[in-house]
Amino acid sequence: MPAASFDACVDAALEQLGTPDGALLPLLHAIQAAYGHVPADTVPLIADRLNLSRAEVHGVLSYYHHFRKSPAGKVVVQLCRAEACQSVGADALAEHAKARLGCDFHETTADGSVTLEPVYCLGQCACGPSMMVGERVHALVTPEKFDALLARARSDA
Ligand code: FES
Structure with a gap:
């Protein structure tokens, strides 16, 4: 998946959410809904857009098993x-x-x-x-x- 697509997805989701405050979980849900998982390449984008560290984003991704790091089976x-x-x-x-x-x-x-x-x-x-x-x-x-x-x-x- 090209990085530009991830950029567009992250930005579109953020535009819908309206504010970066408290947007991490809704944003992760939006990305998983779009791609079926949260691709590793989106982590730096999310961190940048929400002014968080990559470690903070990884921490949330690891804590909530709901978020998949790779595509699910059929x-x-x-x-x-x-x-x-x-x-x-x-x-x-x-x-x-x-x-x-x-x-x-x-x-x-x-x-x-x-x-x-x-x-x-x-x-x-x-x-x-x-x-x-x-x-x-x-x-x-x-x-x-x-x-x-x-x-x-x-x-x-
Ligand atoms: S405990 Fe299994 S359905 Fe409620």
Whole structure:
């Protein structure tokens, strides 16, 4: 991605936000919405526009796992890691998912098809374990259901 495109994206987002005060998080959201992740080349631009150090921008990027440093896979799978789901098998489901995908949380499968992310409550606490595949929430997810949902998502992608 050429640096000029990043310049235009950062400047357009800042123009919409109106003020650089408190703009770091909204700006990072805008960049991720535009590119699917926050490219490393945008960090110096963001620091310059918001009068922050690069370390400050990196610090925020590292703190919030929501922001991706590389593009996500074609399918994003989010497993609920919150307490209610943990009490009904989310830990075992997470281990199954990692083994099946061959990657950990915040990682993408070697073929680039699936990104695995943790999420903390999807509002389906009474029927966990819960997960999202793309934009759809699924409840009462067993390892077998996980495999079926994954196979369908990969074939649809
Ligand atoms: S704790 Fe998992 S959906 Fe609420």
